[in-house]
Amino acid sequence: xxxxxxxxxxxxxxxxxxxxxxxxxxxxxxxxxxxxxxxxxxxxxxxxxxxxxxxxxxxxxxxxxxxxxxxxxxxxxxxxxxxxxxxxxxxxxxxxxxxxxxxxxxxxxxxxxxxxxxxxxxxxxxxxxxxxxxxxxxxxxxxxxxxxxxxxxxxxxxxxxxxxxxxxxxxxxxxxxxxxxxxxxxxxxxxxxxxxxxxxxxxxxxxxxxxxxxxxxxxxxxxxxxxxxxxxxxxxxxxxxxxxxxxxxxxxxxxxxxxxxxxxxxxxxxxxxxxxx
Amino acid sequence: xxxxxxxxxxxxxxxxxxxxxxxxxxxxxxxxxxxxxxxxxxxxxxxxxxxxxxxxxxxxxxxxxxxxxxxxxxxxxxxxxxxxxxxxxxxxxxxxxxxxxxxxxxxxxxxxxxxxxxxxxxxxxxxxxxxxxxxxxxxxxxxxxxxxxxxxxxxxxxxxxxxxxxxxxxxxxxxxxxxxxxxxxxxxxxxxxxxxxxxxxxxxxxxxxxxxxxxxxxxxxxxxxxxxxxxxxxxxxxxxxxxxxxxxxxxxxxxxxxxxxxxxxxxxxxxxxxxxxxxxxxxxxxxxxxxxxxxxxxxxxxxxxxxxxxxxxxxxxxxxxxxxxxxxxxxxxxxxxxxxxxxxxxxxxxxxxxxxxxxxxxxxxxxxxxxxxxxxxxxxxxxxxxxxxxxxxxxxxxxxxxxxxxxxxxxxxxxxxxxxxxxxxxxxxxxxxxxxxxxxxxxxxxxxxxxxxxxxxxxxxxxxxxxxxxxxxxxxxxxxxxxxxxxxxxxxxxxxxxxxx
Numbered sequence: 072x073x074x075x076x077x078x079x080x081x082x083x084x085x086x087x088x089x090x091x092x093x094x095x096x097x098x099x100x101x102x103x104x105x106x107x108x109x110x111x112x113x114x115x116x117x118x119x120x121x122x123x124x125x126x127x128x129x130x131x132x133x134x135x136x137x138x139x140x141x142x143x144x145x146x147x148x149x150x151x152x153x154x155x156x157x158x159x160x161x162x163x164x165x166x167x168x169x170x171x172x173x174x175x176x177x178x179x180x181x182x183x184x185x186x187x188x189x190x191x192x193x194x195x196x197x198x199x200x201x202x203x204x205x206x207x208x209x210x211x212x213x214x215x216x217x218x219x220x221x222x223x224x225x226x227x228x229x230x231x232x233x234x235x236x237x238x239x240x241x242x243x244x245x246x247x248x249x250x251x252x253x254x255x256x257x258x259x260x261x262x263x264x265x266x267x268x269x270x271x272x273x274x275x276x277x278x279x280x281x282x283x284x285x286x287x288x289x290x291x292x293x294x295x296x297x298x299x300x301x302x303x304x305x306x307x308x309x310x311x312x313x314x315x316x317x318x319x320x321x322x323x324x325x326x327x328x329x330x331x332x333x334x335x336x337x338x339x340x341x342x343x344x345x346x347x348x
Numbered sequence: 349x350x351x352x353x354x355x356x357x358x359x360x361x362x363x364x365x366x367x368x369x370x371x372x373x374x375x376x377x378x379x380x381x382x383x384x385x386x387x388x389x390x391x392x393x394x395x396x397x398x399x400x401x402x403x404x405x406x407x408x409x410x411x412x413x414x415x416x417x418x419x420x421x422x423x424x425x426x427x428x429x430x431x432x433x434x435x436x437x438x439x440x441x442x443x444x445x446x447x448x449x450x451x452x453x454x455x456x457x458x459x460x461x462x463x464x465x466x467x468x469x470x471x472x473x474x475x476x477x478x479x480x481x482x483x484x485x486x487x488x489x490x491x492x493x494x495x496x497x498x499x500x501x502x503x504x505x506x507x508x509x510x511x512x513x514x515x516x517x518x519x520x521x522x523x524x525x526x527x528x529x530x531x532x533x534x535x536x537x538x539x540x541x542x543x544x545x546x547x548x549x550x551x552x553x554x555x556x557x558x559x560x561x562x563x564x565x566x567x568x569x570x571x572x573x574x575x576x577x578x579x580x581x582x583x584x585x586x587x588x589x590x591x592x593x594x595x596x597x598x599x600x601x602x603x604x605x606x607x608x609x610x611x612x613x614x615x616x617x618x619x620x621x622x623x624x625x626x627x628x629x630x631x632x633x634x635x636x637x638x639x640x641x642x643x644x645x646x647x648x649x650x651x652x653x654x655x656x657x658x659x660x661x662x663x664x665x666x667x668x669x670x671x672x673x674x675x676x677x678x679x680x681x682x683x684x685x686x687x688x689x690x691x692x693x694x695x696x697x698x699x700x701x702x703x704x705x706x707x708x709x710x711x712x713x714x715x716x717x718x719x720x721x722x723x724x725x726x727x728x729x730x731x732x733x734x735x736x737x738x739x740x741x742x743x744x745x746x747x748x749x750x751x752x753x754x755x756x757x758x759x760x761x762x763x764x765x766x767x768x769x770x771x772x773x774x775x776x777x778x779x780x781x782x783x784x785x786x787x788x789x790x791x792x793x794x795x796x797x798x799x800x801x802x803x804x805x806x807x808x809x810x811x812x813x814x815x816x817x818x819x820x821x822x823x824x825x826x827x828x829x830x831x832x833x834x835x836x837x838x839x840x841x842x843x844x845x846x847x848x849x
Binding site: 139140141142143145146147149158160171172173174175176177178179180181182183184185186187188189190191192193194195199202203206207209210211212213267268269270271279280281282283284285286287288306307308309310311 | 689690692693694696697700701705706707708709710711717720721723726730733740741742743744745746747748749750751752753754755756757758782787788789790816818820821822823824846847848849
């Protein structure tokens with residue numbers, strides 16, 4: 072005779088399954104998960120260091136690690152935007168677009184950020200940029216507000232960042248202050264990130280001359296809510312999360328001849344062909 | 349209504365001159381010159397021989413047209429249906445408006461008085477058709493023709509009132525037909541055979557038998573709410589408060605008709621004749637008075653050239669210039685649909701920064717990278733974004749680099765490059781004065797120009813070979829070489845088109 076579970080137990084299991092589904096749905100729709108502080112998941116080692124992800128009700132800021140890393144800073148913002156399922160409003164000062172290039176739809180789609188979720192706002196100056204971001208932070212329907220002023224205007228100080236932080240706290244919409252051409256100053260941001268590009272990995276069956284997925288050298292330089300640290304990560308556009316970069320292996324020396332001593336600083340350039348596009 | 353500049357009798361006669369038929373001829377005269385017998389068409393030499401003290405200035409047709417348009421715009425305080433006619437006429441359709449100003453005669457005298465007060469000599473007439481009114485204003489100013497009386501009213505006018513060319517006018521005069529009344533009774537077939545159908549059409553328009561449409565200066569509003577002040581009102585804060593009141597009134601009107609406005613226009617009529625118009629649009633039909641008032645608050649605060657009340661406004665008008673059906677909605681018990689509140693945010697930011705500064709990305713069907721996407725104003729596209737979502741490519745696979753850069757320069761930036769000839773990737777390149785050593789490169793991805801655009805006479809451009817390259821520090825770039833070596837060019841140029849993270 073087949074054994075049936077007790078009806079009450081079956082009910083309990085059903086309920087538990089439903090609860091798990093709700094949790095899963097909430098995670099996908101970007102709703103806060105439970106009474107704990109809502110988080111924006113970044114993936115892997117970053118989530119561990121941040122205690123579950125980036126705080127949603129706070130201001131974060133990102134600077135390039137050194138000059139010439141504006142594209143990596145932009146990539147970091149795109150990654151945060153791709154991590155939320157809600158619409159994203161991105162305010163850019165005109166000068167930032169001139170210096171760093173326009174946000175390009177097919178590129179965003181390839182990065183894993185659906186371009187139809189983006190509202191792009193072009194602001195003439197830093198005051199308009201901050202004003203538009205503050206206005207947008209009042210709307211809980213947004214998943215992220217990115218403000219990208221150019222350079223280091225005097226306007227962006229402790230007061231201005233505090234205003235953004237307070238508005239984020241009130242509405243639960245995370246805000247990201249993107250400063251691709253600036254040096255850090257006093258700020259009320261919860262975390263400060265230093266972003267640089269990282270060389271492509273050499274791993275697996277990928278030839279040494281080929282590019283890997285987008286790679287970042289991230290540093291949490293300041294964190295009011297937790298520890299700081301360095302992370303070398305890759306962006307997985309399909310899963311929309313950062314994954315730790317695989318250990319980099321040096322290209323194997325040809326076996327039939329002894330390794331030639333390389334002069335310091337010389338790069339070993341290999342070119343090859345792979346179908347693209 | 350026609351107008352010409354008035355002058356004090358003590359002033360010397362003033363004429364404007366233009367070059368016409370190989371001579372400098374008088375284009376317009378003032379009252380003093382007219383009294384001395386000068387008239388348009390006279391050569392300047394003749395005029396100065398008759399009246400040596402004549403002062404002549406060059407005619408400026410563009411400035412005249414601008415003044416006439418400004419006066420027409422000012423006339424919109426009486427009716428929204430105002431059109432400019434010819435170089436010196438303005439036509440107002442006062443159907444259904446006259447009773448607001450105490451009848452047709454009262455409206456006409458009020459208009460001419462107010463124009464005279466600003467220093468413009470104007471004469472007008474009221475008639476059943478635009479052509480009849482214009483003809484009466486020129487030859488019998490001040491007349492108010494009762495309904496159906498056009499035929500009798502225009503009978504004594506000269507045949508010039510038909511506005512025919514000079515030759516037709518001469519042959520009519522030759523036949524002894526000098527007044528409209530002389531022609532109006534003649535058999536139409538004979539008239540049409542002799543002078544063409546134009547004469548018959550014009551005659552019908554003049555006698556009220558036909559009324560061709562007139563095209564208004566500004567698009568006619570769908571709904572209007574306005575406030576008139578007995579005294580010019582110069583306080584800006586009050587003007588804003590009045591605008592908020594009007595927004596509430598307009599919301600009520602829209603509600604009654606089951607519609608919502610998509611485009612709105614506020615017009616501030618200053619007592620000295622200047623009119624300031626401020627437009628605002630919305631992403632979705634709107635009939636919420638408070639939100640509409642908020643929209644105009646943003647719009648007025650963002651004006652580069654702020655409102656100047658001058659000596660005060662005497663009319664403030666808020667109109668709906670485009671409306672769409674909007675069914676009454678009941679707010680649900682559950683959560684709002686995702687993105688519902690964003691219409692309002694898009695409207696606010698569009699009003700503050702301008703609709704072209706708040707955009708969405710839409711995919712376009714082109715393989716030329718810079719044409720593959722276009723920015724559309726969010727007010728137009730945001731509500732239909734679900735329809736836009738399917739056009740984009742899938743994200744890159746987990747281990748693959750991106751096929752397209754998320755940041756792209758709309759105008760590719762030239763770079764100095766050391767590259768393998770004929771079609772190899774670059775070894776090093778200099779962009780914005782920084783030298784980058786290439787560590788890895790992938791390519792080429794060949795993108796041919798759109799040859800079919802050459803059929804329209806455009807230059808379709810050259811073939812591009814795109815490379816994804818990474819420098820020694822891990823920064824990634826999207827470079828291309830323009831032109832295939834040896835076939836399209838012997839010195840290919842390199843450009844940087846985008847940046848990969």
